[in-house]
Every structure is written in structure tokens, then in C-alpha cells.
Amino acid sequence: MRDKGLNKNRKFNIRFIPLCVIYAAACVFFFIKLINIQITGADRYVKTMSLSHEREVVVQSLRGEIYDRNGVPLVTNEYTENLQLDYASLPKGLKERNETLSQIINVLKENGREVITVMPVTGTYPHIKYDEEALKSQTAQNRMYRFLLYHNIRTGVNCLDFYEELLNDFGLVDSEGEHIYDSETEDKIVRLRYSLDATNFAADNPYVIAENIDLPLTTAVLESGCKGVSVKKEYKRKYNVPGVGSNIIGRIGKIPEEKMEEYLAKGYSYDGVTGLSGAEAAFEEILRGENGITVYVEDDYGNILESYVKKEPVPGKNVYLTIDINLQAQAEKLLEEQIKIIKADGIASGQQNRGEKADSGALTVTSVNTGQVLALASYPTYDLSTFSEDYETIVQNPAKPLFDRSISGTYQPGSTFKLATTIAALMSNTITPNTTINDTGHYTFYPDYQPWCWKRDGHGPVDLIDAIGVSCNYYFYETGRRTGIETLNKYCKQLGLGEYTGIELPEKKGILAGPEYKETMGKRWYSGDTLAAAIGQSDNSFTPLQLSSYIATAVNGGTRYKSTVLLKTCNYSGSDEEVNAPQILGTVDMDETCVDCVKRGMRRSKELTTTTKNYKFPIGSKTGTAQTSQTNNNAVFVAFAPYDAPEISISCVIENGSTGTLAAAPVLKTISFYYGLDNNGNPLKS
Numbered sequence: 183m184r185d186k187g188l189n190k191n192r193k194f195n196i197r198f199i200p201l202c203v204i205y206a207a208a209c210v211f212f213f214i215k216l217i218n219i220q221i222t223g224a225d226r227y228v229k230t231m232s233l234s235h236e237r238e239v240v241v242q243s244l245r246g247e248i249y250d251r252n253g254v255p256l257v258t259n260e261y262t263e264n265l266q267l268d269y270a271s272l273p274k275g276l277k278e279r280n281e282t283l284s285q286i287i288n289v290l291k292e293n294g295r296e297v298i299t300v301m302p303v304t305g306t307y308p309h310i311k312y313d314e315e316a317l318k319s320q321t322a323q324n325r326m327y328r329f330l331l332y333h334n335i336r337t338g339v340n341c342l343d344f345y346e347e348l349l350n351d352f353g354l355v356d357s358e359g360e361h362i363y364d365s366e367t368e369d370k371i372v373r374l375r376y377s378l379d380a381t382n383f384a385a386d387n388p389y390v391i392a393e394n395i396d397l398p399l400t401t402a403v404l405e406s407g408c409k410g411v412s413v414k415k416e417y418k419r420k421y422n423v424p425g426v427g428s429n430i431i432g433r434i435g436k437i438p439e440e441k442m443e444e445y446l447a448k449g450y451s452y453d454g455v456t457g458l459s460g461a462e463a464a465f466e467e468i469l470r471g472e473n474g475i476t477v478y479v480e481d482d483y484g485n486i487l488e489s490y491v492k493k494e495p496v497p498g499k500n501v502y503l504t505i506d507i508n509l510q511a512q513a514e515k516l517l518e519e520q521i522k523i524i525k526a527d528g529i530a531s532g533q534q535n536r537g538e539k540a541d542s543g544a545l546t547v548t549s550v551n552t553g554q555v556l557a558l559a560s561y562p563t564y565d566l567s568t569f570s571e572d573y574e575t576i577v578q579n580p581a582k583p584l585f586d587r588s589i590s591g592t593y594q595p596g597s598t599f600k601l602a603t604t605i606a607a608l609m610s611n612t613i614t615p616n617t618t619i620n621d622t623g624h625y626t627f628y629p630d631y632q633p634w635c636w637k638r639d640g641h642g643p644v645d646l647i648d649a650i651g652v653s654c655n656y657y658f659y660e661t662g663r664r665t666g667i668e669t670l671n672k673y674c675k676q677l678g679l680g681e682y683t684g685i686e687l688p689e690k691k692g693i694l695a696g697p698e699y700k701e702t703m704g705k706r707w708y709s710g711d712t713l714a715a716a717i718g719q720s721d722n723s724f725t726p727l728q729l730s731s732y733i734a735t736a737v738n739g740g741t742r743y744k745s746t747v748l749l750k751t752c753n754y755s756g757s758d759e760e761v762n763a764p765q766i767l768g769t770v771d772m773d774e775t776c777v778d779c780v781k782r783g784m785r786r787s788k789e790l791t792t793t794t795k796n797y798k799f800p801i802g803s804k805t806g807t808a809q810t811s812q813t814n815n816n817a818v819f820v821a822f823a824p825y826d827a828p829e830i831s832i833s834c835v836i837e838n839g840s841t842g843t844l845a846a847a848p849v850l851k852t853i854s855f856y857y858g859l860d861n862n863g864n865p866l867k868s
């Protein structure tokens with residue numbers, strides 16, 4: 183057997199000689215080829231290394247803080263640590279990436295946390311459906327659209343098909359259709375991977391998977407050795423006087439996706455934040471500072487070779503608002519209390535238009551001699567510190583807490599407008615302070631429009647001060663008619679009625695009734711319209727801030743200051759202070775006699791009104807009742823204090839508040855608080 187085998191082998195040897203030659207030749211060929219490859223390859227490799235690229239990363243500047251006029255911190259910065267996924271070091275291969283993500287998901291789970299995801303799908307596979315509620319947001323829709331495009335999935339795909347396509351795309355099922363992970367982990371991976379692709383996850387746009395993490399979690403993540411995850415220190419806003427002045431302070435948040443390009447051009451990063459409302463938005467340029475830039479030099483594999491600071495970040499400046507936060511808190515509280523009282527009494531009366539529908543309102547306090555806004559209360563309001571948790575309740579509240587009625591709500595001024603008519607009539611020499619008009623109750627000058635005084639049997643002969651005091655409509659029909667709408671409008675504009683107050687927050691312009699406005703509506707102005715306009719009706723509609731600004735302008739002698747909430751700015755160390763000096767928007771053509779008449783008229787009104795007559799501190803005030811529908815009136819009230827040298831002017835509007843006098847209480851109490859008086863306007867006993 184053995185020999186046979188040997189022979190056989192020898193036979194083979196002989197037969198294989200030519201093959202060996204060929205083999206040797208092949209070896210030589212491949213050896214040369216190999217050397218060739220190695221040399222060329224090395225060459226190419228060196229070239230690649232020399233092509234290492236620089237990646238610029240935006241370093242967030244520290245956002246400026248917000249204080250009130252007395253230096254009370256309203257919004258400060260609080261540091262938090264977030265866990266984020268980094269594009270450069272996260273494995274790219276399907277399986278490797280899934281494995282890494284599942285590790286991270288598990289580390290979080292072991293520490294009682296869930297990864298943050300944004301996929302608009304609810305339920306557990308296969309019992310899933312699109313989250314219609316989530317998809318109502320423009321951002322969620324944009325993300326979905328981007329994702330479908332990126333994954334080449336047709337729009338309108340049903341949810342189950344969509345999900346299964348993702349399982350395939352993300353390599354979560356093998357070629358036999360077997361699932362690789364348990365269903366819970368699989369679902370989290372799908373959602374996380376969706377979130378990455380849908381939010382533009384990239385080298386310059388890391389994805390935050392957990393916010394506000396604690397030390398045990400940080401340690402656990404670092405010890406797990408997971409690739410692609412890092413801890414990033416970030417700051418978040420801390421609201422030091424929660425629930426007060428939220429409408430003025432406003433929110434910050436992620437840059438709205440539809441404005442991303444615009445923001446990127448201004449030096450923001452993808453994951454940057456910006457002011458979204460209130461002072462945070464209005465003073466964005468002051469608060470934001472300048473982002474810095476760190477440059478990372480990386481090879482093609484995303485390994486960081488070196489890094490350097492290209493530009494140091496510059497912190498934003500601190501903003502001091504003109505708001506007195508204690509006064510603001512008081513104004514908000516008093517407004518809310520009064521609205522609740524009106525509503526409760528209205529319901530208890532069992533009658534209509536007794537305030538039973540009062541749910542909202544505004545109260546503003548402005549400085550008469552600077553235009554500085556001291557308080558802007560709007561009810562209902564919300565709490566910035568719990569905004570995210572309360573979001574659903576806030577947006578579902580029919581009274582719209584996010585709507586700042588003090589500057590965005592417009593209301594008929596009612597009889598508070600009669601002071602503007604007074605100024606126009608006096609300054610155009612239409613009347614004198616002594617002009618007496620006999621009010622017979624029914625104004626019958628025009629045949630086609632014959633309105634009544636609110637006192638149907640008439641006030642009899644009244645002079646100007648009494649007419650303001652008793653709020654005689656008849657007197658102002660006649661005065662308005664004689665003055666004429668053009669002259670009336672001229673003075674109203676000077677007083678800032680239907681004009682922007684200039685406040686830095688988003689305000690409404692309001693409407694000044696007159697031919698100009700009627701024309702924009704394609705309508706004609708009739709003579710009779712002037713009668714309604716002169717007593718604050720017709721199209722007249724102003725913001726509460728406009729009303730307090732108008733009273734301030736009238737009683738300070740006719741200087742119309744730009745309304746402002748900005749007192750000053752300074753940098754972190756308190757240096758480089760820039761004070762926002764009062765600005766004059768215009769002056770009213772009015773003399774001392776005229777100012778005096780306005781003040782005396784408002785004092786008379788205060789003395790003749792039940793709710794104000796016993797208030798001891800010297801003030802001027804005027805009520806207004808504006809009919810908004812057959813069964814509803816808004817309560818309007820304006821005041822200034824102190825009488826002799828006015829410092830503050832106040833307005834209050836309570837929607838469906840039934841009658842102007844009902845808006846007086848919170849105004850008087852606000853004055854008392856400001857001047858340290860009791861509710862009757864007497865000095866507090868010390």
C-alpha cells in the first residue's frame with residue numbers, strides 16, 4: 183500500500199513540474215504586484231493623511247441675564263450637563279452603530295432614564311400609528327419630510343409599512359427577517375435612529391439624548407466605554423421670580439427650523455438657542471453675545487489630531503428692565519383677584535352682563551415723565567419655570583395665557599377717550615373751559631343719527647369739568663361735532679392713540695376711528711360717526727399700554743415718551759453700562775390750561791365715582807364702559823398719581839367686566855402699593 187502510494191506521489195511530482203513553474207511565475211508576478219500595491223498604496227495613504235481637514239465647532243456664548251429696575255435677578259443661568267451623540271465618533275456601519283446605540287440605551291435604562299426621541303409614532307410594533315397630535319407641529323412635519331426624502335420613502339406611506347421599512351433600512355432584521363434585538367431595544371433604536379436622521383445629525387450638530395444628567399449617569403456612561411457619546415455642559419435659564427412677568431420676560435428655545443438658515447448666517451449653531459418671546463426675543467442681540475469657534479483638525483476617520491481656539495466666545499450683556507418686579511407681582515395678583523370677584527358676583531346675580539363672563543384682562547403702569555413701563559400685567563398668564571410641563575394646559579386654555587393683553591389686546595376705550603376730545607376741542611378753540619352745554623338726554627342735531635346720553639333724562643346744563651366728571655355723552659357729542667373729526671384725529675395721533683407706543687415687545691397698533699381708517703376698510707365716514715368717535719366708540723380700539731401712555735402724555739403737559747421696558751444694559755462685571763435714555767416720540771400741541779382741565783376733569787370724575795370717591799390719596803381717574811356685544815361690556819379704567827405732580831399713569835381693562843367702575847379697585851390698590859398706602863389711600867401706620 184505504502185509503495186503504491188509513493189509511486190503515485192512521484193508520478194504526481196513529475197506531472198506537476200510544469201504547474202510549479204507556472205506557480206512560481208505567478209508568485210513572482212503577484213510579489214511584484216504586491217510591492218507595487220504597497221508602494222503606491224503607501225503613497226496614497228500619505229496623501230490622505232496630508233488631506234486631514236479642519237472642522238469648526240461653534241462655542242456657545244454665555245447668555246446675558248435679566249434683572250428688574252432695582253437689580254432683582256429675574257432670569258439667571260443655571261448649568262446642566264447633557265448627554266449627546268457625536269457624529270464623528272459614533273460608528274458608521276449599520277450593525278456597529280445599532281450595537282453602540284443599544285449599549286447607550288441600556289446604560290440609560292439602568293439609570294432610570296430614557297433616550298430623547300422625536301419619532302411621531304405611538305404604540306408598540308406592530309400595533310402602531312402616527313402621532314397626529316405631534317404631527318400638527320411644523321417642526322415635526324419638516325423632520326418627517328426630511329427623513330422620508332433622505333430614506334427615499336414615498337410620502338403618505340402607512341405607519342406599519344413605514345416602520346418596517348425602517349427596520350430594514352437600519353439593519354434591525356437579518357436576511358431571514360429575524361429580529362436582532364428584543365422588541366423594546368429595537369423600538370428605541372428605531373426611534374433614536376429616526377431622530378438622528380430627522381434632525382440633521384452631523385459633525386456640527388450633535389444629538390442630545392438625555393438632558394440634565396446627574397453624576398451617577400455621567401460616570402456610568404463614561405465607564406461603559408460606549409463610543410460616540412459625550413457629556414456636554416450647557417446652561418439653562420433659571421426663573422428667580424417664577425410665574426411673575428412671564429409675558430414680559432419671555433422664553434428661549436431652539437432655533438425654529440424654518441428660520442435656521444437665517445440664524446446660521448448670523449453665527450448661531452444648529453443646536454443654538456434664541457429668544458422666542460418677550461424681552462428674551464426683543465433683546466436677543468444684547469443678550470446673546472458672540473459665539474466662539476474652536477477648530478478641530480481631524481483625519482478621514484474622524485480622529486481628532488489637534489484643536490485650537492479660533493475665536494473666543496464673548497458673553498452677552500445683562501439687561502435691566504424698567505419693570506419693578508414687586509409692583510408687577512402685585513399688579514398681576516390684584517388683576518386676577520378682581521377678575522375672579524367680578525365673575526363670582528356676576529354669576530351670583532343671575533343676570534346677564536354683570537361680569538359673569540369675566541375671564542381676562544390687563545393692567546399697565548407707566549412712568550409719566552420717562553415712558554418707562556413699570557408693570558404690564560396680563561391675565562391669565564403662565565409660569566415660565568414650568569412652561570414645558572404646563573404647555574398643553576396653556577395652549578388649550580380658551581382665554582389664551584400666551585396672549586399679552588397689555589400690549590397686544592386692543593379694546594374700545596369707552597369714556598376714557600373723552601379726555602382726548604377735551605384736548606382737541608380746547609386747543610382748537612372750539613370750546614373754552616367754561617363752555618356750558620345743556621344736555622337734554624337725546625342728541626338730535628343730525629336727522630339720521632340721534633344718540634342718547636347714558637343718562638336718558640339728561641344732565642341739564644354742564645360745563646367741561648362736570649361733563650368729564652359725570653361722563654356726559656351729550657356734552658361730547660356736541661363738542662366732538664363742533665371740533666370735527668379731522669381736528670379730533672390730529673390731537674389723538676399726537677396723544678399716541680392708534681399709534682405704536684414704541685415698546686420693544688410685539689405690540690398692536692390699535693385703531694383710531696376716523697375717515698382714514700374707514701377708507702382702508704373701503705367705507706365712508708358719516709357725520710354721525712364723529713359723535714360716536716368723540717365718546718370713544720366707533721372703530722376706536724387701543725391697547726391698555728396705549729391708554730396709560732395717552733394719560734401720561736396728557737397729564738405731563740403733552741410730551742409723548744416712547745414706551746420702553748429697557749432700563750440699561752451692562753456686561754457681566756457690571757461695567758460698560760449703557761443707559762436707555764428716555765426718548766420723545768412727539769409733543770401734543772397743548773397749553774397749561776388744557777392740561778389743567780384734563781386733570782381737574784379726572785379729579786372730578788374720581789370724586790363722583792362710587793368706587794373712587796373715598797380714596798384719600800390725591801389722584802385723577804376716569805372710567806370707561808365699552809359695549810362689545812349686545813350682552814357684554816368691557817370695564818376700562820385709567821388713573822394718574824399723585825395729582826399735583828403726576829409720576830405714574832395706570833390703565834386697567836377687564837374683558838366682559840360689565841362696567842368701568844369695576845376696573846377701579848385693582849388700580850387703586852396698585853397705587854396704594856406703589857406709594858405704601860393702605861387700601862383707602864391713607865399712609866400705612868408704622
Ligand SMILES: [Zn+2]
Nearest residue numbers: 621635641654
Ligand atoms: Zn349727559
